[in-house]
Amino acid sequence: MKIGELSRRTGASIRALRYYEEQGLLSPERLPSGYRDYDERSVATVARIRVLLSAGLNSTAIAEILPNVVDDSVVLTGRCPELRDGLAVERARITERIEALVAARAILDSLIGRPLVIDPA
Structure with missing residues (x-):
């Protein structure tokens, strides 16, 4: 194509x-x-x-x-320990960002009068 x-x-x-x-x-x-x-x-x-x-x-x-x-799975071999470590750092950064976004959404929900729904996961 x-x-x-x-x-x-x-x-x-x-x-x-x-x-x-x-x-x-x-x-x-x-x-x-x-x-x-x-x-x-x-x-x-x-x-x-x-x-x-x-x-x-x-x-x-x-x-x-x-x-x-x-097949949509990432297979890391022992040859890439630096990549695995780097990905772990990126995952932690994404998790922190998600937590900050969830907190921001909760504040916005309270400001616009929507009920706060907490995801147990």
Whole structure:
């Protein structure tokens, strides 16, 4: 598929898709005309990239993670202890951010008169 179709299917801008390629996160084939040709797996890859970016990971970390993704599961081998440690730090940062957002939502709920619902999980 061409870049425009991948953009439509994933919601990522064409500019973002080109950036992902520059960063080594996507590797489309190049047609003789110079056009990029993405395979069906690129749709899932772009979705993973966007989730990881939204979690605050940078493209370098994502480039290390993507080769370890197998059927939507990340399989880290013993060869990547630094990556595992870095991911643990990122997870802790995300958890702190989630807690701050939940607290902010509770304050907003009280200000707008909505009942406060506490998730037991």
